[in-house]
Amino acid sequence: MPNKLLIRYLAKPAEILTALVILLLLVFIVQMIALGIEEVLIVPTQREQATDIPNKPKELTTQEKISRSQKEFLPDGTIHFLYSANDADDGTKNATEIFDANSNLIWKGVKFND
Amino acid sequence: MRFLALLKGQQKEILGNGVVQILIVLGFGYSLVNGAALHEGSYVNFSFSSSPISDTGSLLIFASILCGTILGITQFWIPGFRRTWHFLLHRCASRTTILLSQITAAVITLVIFTGGSWTLLFLYASLPKLFILPPTCRVYIEGWLFISLGLLSYLGVALSGINPAPLYSTKLFGITLAGIVLIVTFMQLGILWASAVIAAGILILAIQLYSMFLEREF
Numbered sequence: 001m002p003n004k005l006l007i008r009y010l011a012k013p014a015e016i017l018t019a020l021v022i023l024l025l026l027v028f029i030v031q032m033i034a035l036g037i038e039e040v041l042i043v044p045t046q047r048e049q050a051t052d053i054p055n056k057p058k059e060l061t062t063q064e065k066i067s068r069s070q071k072e073f074l075p076d077g078t079i080h081f082l083y084s085a086n087d088a089d090d091g092t093k094n095a096t097e098i099f100d101a102n103s104n105l106i107w108k109g110v111k112f113n114d
Numbered sequence: 115m116r117f118l119a120l121l122k123g124q125q126k127e128i129l130g131n132g133v134v135q136i137l138i139v140l141g142f143g144y145s146l147v148n149g150a151a152l153h154e155g156s157y158v159n160f161s162f163s164s165s166p167i168s169d170t171g172s173l174l175i176f177a178s179i180l181c182g183t184i185l186g187i188t189q190f191w192i193p194g195f196r197r198t199w200h201f202l203l204h205r206c207a208s209r210t211t212i213l214l215s216q217i218t219a220a221v222i223t224l225v226i227f228t229g230g231s232w233t234l235l236f237l238y239a240s241l242p243k244l245f246i247l248p249p250t251c252r253v254y255i256e257g258w259l260f261i262s263l264g265l266l267s268y269l270g271v272a273l274s275g276i277n278p279a280p281l282y283s284t285k286l287f288g289i290t291l292a293g294i295v296l297i298v299t300f301m302q303l304g305i306l307w308a309s310a311v312i313a314a315g316i317l318i319l320a321i322q323l324y325s326m327f328l329e330r331e332f
Contacts, residue, residue: 003210004328011325014318018291019284025294 062103069099080106116207117215124219128188131181132227138177139231143170147239170235174257178228178264179296185220186271213327217269217320224264232257255305262312263299266292269319276326288319 060068069081081099098107146169236257240248270292279285295315299308 007321007325007328010321014321014325017318018287018322021294022287022290025290 065099065103072098117211120207120212120215121218124189124215125222128185128219128223131184132223135177135181135223135227136231138180139173139228140235142173143231143235144238146170146173147235147244151244171256171260174228174232174260175263178224178261179267180264181224181228182220182264182266182268183271185223186268186275189216189220190272190275192275209328210324213324220268221265224261224268228261228264229258232261252305259299259305259308259312262316263296266295266312266315266319269316269323273319273323273326276323276330278330288322291315291319 065083066081069083072080072082074080079101081101083097083099084095095108095110097105100106150169233254236249236254239245242248270288270290273288274286277285277288292315295311298311303311
């Protein structure tokens with residue numbers, strides 16, 4: 001029965017191919033589950049850790065603060081420096097600090113007429 | 115002669131499935147096409163999904179897979195449900211003849227009843243009065259691809275049916291492979307690739323089915 005032999009020779013590879021395809025599907029499903037678990041459990045933890053580190057504002061030296069400040073010359077001959085911390089993310093956004101020439105803080109608050 | 119006699123017997127037994135196919139495809143399809151004709155205007159009419167009769171695609175898939183699954187279960191999964199199994203017991207016809215008669219009967223049911231109903235439905239949708247832009251030839255070919263999924267599911271169910279392995283082992287490999295091919299077909303492959311995938315799936319399942327049918331003790 002050559003036909004029977006031929007079909008047997010063809011059937012074995014077909015069976016192996018079927019098993020391989022199903023195995024690939026199982027691997028794919030396991031991979032999707034693993035990626036899903038990672039996305040749900042691990043990635044948010046990393047994000048939380050990343051957000052836990054506060055963005056510390058860079059401490060500026062007095063000279064840097066003066067150079068970045070707006071200069072206001074008053075009629076009595078004194079100079080005041082208006083420093084606006086616009087880039088700060090610590091709740092003091094748009095806060096303005098007014099210093100005298102000796103770097104003493106005279107006033108701190110939000111300027112609404114900017 | 116024995117093959118023809120067996121085929122005739124098989125065809126008589128599964129005639130009910132064919133009638134159900136006609137009722138599903140023509141009955142529901144007719145109302146779907148008429149419904150689509152009322153809302154024509156928002157279609158590009160290039161592929162099946164964008165054609166005015168896109169709703170009949172899911173109907174064809176459902177009808178052909180249902181037909182294939184029912185035929186596979188009744189012919190192979192439940193021994194004795196169809197009379198052809200008695201021929202196996204009495205050995206008055208070769209196993210190849212019996213298997214070929216069963217598969218041919220299933221193919222005839224799918225091609226003539228489901229495919230014929232689809233052709234009639236397509237011809238009706240192509241009437242110039244119904245749509246401004248009638249469905250293209252591509253839509254008709256895609257419909258036949260959906261019908262071939264019925265043969266795929268039939269072979270998958272048949273292979274699982276005659277597999278003597280336990281249910282938790284390799285018994286369901288046939289159905290699983292048919293399901294994988296079904297999913298791959300729907301991955302926006304295009305007609306040629308989808309046809310190739312379906313043909314490969316049918317070939318792999320048919321070879322295994324034939325080999326198992328010859329070797330298995332009944």
